Amino acid sequence: MHVASFFRQLRAVRGKPFPYVWVPEVHKDGVHFHVHFAVGSFIPRGQIDTAWGRGWVHIKQLNDLPVGSGAMAESRVAANYLSKYVSKSFLDTGNGVIRPPGLHRFDVAQGFKPSVVKVPGTSRDEVIEHASGAMGGRPARLWTSDEVDDWKAPPALWLQWDGR
Incomplete structure (x- = not known):
């Protein structure tokens, strides 16, 4: 796969492993992909x-943060950017493509897997309240499987916090 090869090459060029997250996006032609990825330091x-080594590359520096912003604020900006592409996958039929269920929508660097944080609750509202406390505020966006008429899986909830 081109993406795996790219990240192996980039690790070799950099001389050491580094954290990253990447999200594929289907082109409008419904066949080809391109990749969005974020890293924690300048490359x-x-x-x-x-x-x-395969042609066109576009780089967008994610900035627009107040002076002195820490790693958490920087991570939130990157997560906010990438979440647009992760969230498109739930029912991305705008270009005639329906993504088969069970495929990954993002991946992270080997050895940098995020830890699992369990959010307890007996209701959706309670879970959102606990997550909001952990994240320091209410989510900016919310998606729920209730929005999908023919949802055929366990209930799902996706929350996004603002990048700031």
């Missing part, structure tokens, strides 16, 4: 071009 454009 020179030339290193990315060399590691990819």
Whole structure:
């Protein structure tokens, strides 16, 4: 797979493992993919071009943070950016593509898997309240499987907090 090869090459060019997260997105043609990814530190454009080696690369620096913002604020900005592409996957039929259930919508670097945080609750509202407390505020966006008429899986809830 091109993405796996790209990240192996980028690790080799950088000389060490580094954390990243990536999200695939289907092109409007419904056949081809491109990848959005975020890293926690600056990587020179030339290193990315060399590691990819397959043509066009577009880089967007995620900034617009107040001076002195810490790692949590920076991570939230990156998560906010990538979540647009993760959330498109639930029922992305706008381009005639229906994604088969069970496929990954994002992946992280080997050795950098996020830890699981269980959010207790006996109701959706209670779970949202506990998660909001852990995240320091209410979510900016919410998606629930209740919005899908023919949902055929256990109830699902997705929350997104603002990048700030």
